[in-house]
Amino acid sequence: NAGVTQTPKFQVLKTGQSMTLQCAQDMNHNSMYWYRQDPGMGLRLIYYSASEGTTDKGEVPNGYNVSRLNKREFSLRLESAAPSQTSVYFCASSEAIGAGGNTIYFGEGSWLTVV
């Protein structure tokens, strides 16, 4: 019953360091997403992958890169972390993008602090 699994759960980075957030889903979903959640801002889409082999920018892609490694896995990389990237990051998946009532399943979140 894993659903969407993301690691690490907590991470502290120094400004300028790089890191990769890993995400895997076991629901055979086609579409995967990375969101960030900040107080008062709601969930904002960073990048998404409509299907294996494709990735596209969301609302706030600057400073991030993604890789859809296979159908199950979608990673998010911070190349040079900045304090503005301190946030809670959620990986998510859904059966297909654009489907009516497209239920998005979220992981439990990764708390990232950049000092």
Next chain:
Amino acid sequence: QKEVEQDPGPLSVPEGAIVSLNCTYSNSAFQYFMWYRQYSRKGPELLMYTYSSGNKEDGRFTAQVDKSSKYISLFIRDSQPSDSATYLCAFHTGGFKTIFGAGTRLFVKA
């Protein structure tokens, strides 16, 4: 003007109260209307969705959509301490993008 407006709360009610949570939106292209529930330190999970104006009921929860006023509501009857969470409204045009409200924190006191 923000695309979605949601009062962040917190909203504190006694156990058994009827809770009303609301969102307004400005984008007429939104076709699907959803409510997600997020417990502390967890990811959001879909609670209800609807695609038409009117009411949709599921147990103690009722989702209401008024497209003419661009206003959606979630009602919780007989609220329980286990309902304490953040509730996020969400909107979908049928494309790739789901727009989330900032969330309303609800506390139900025993």
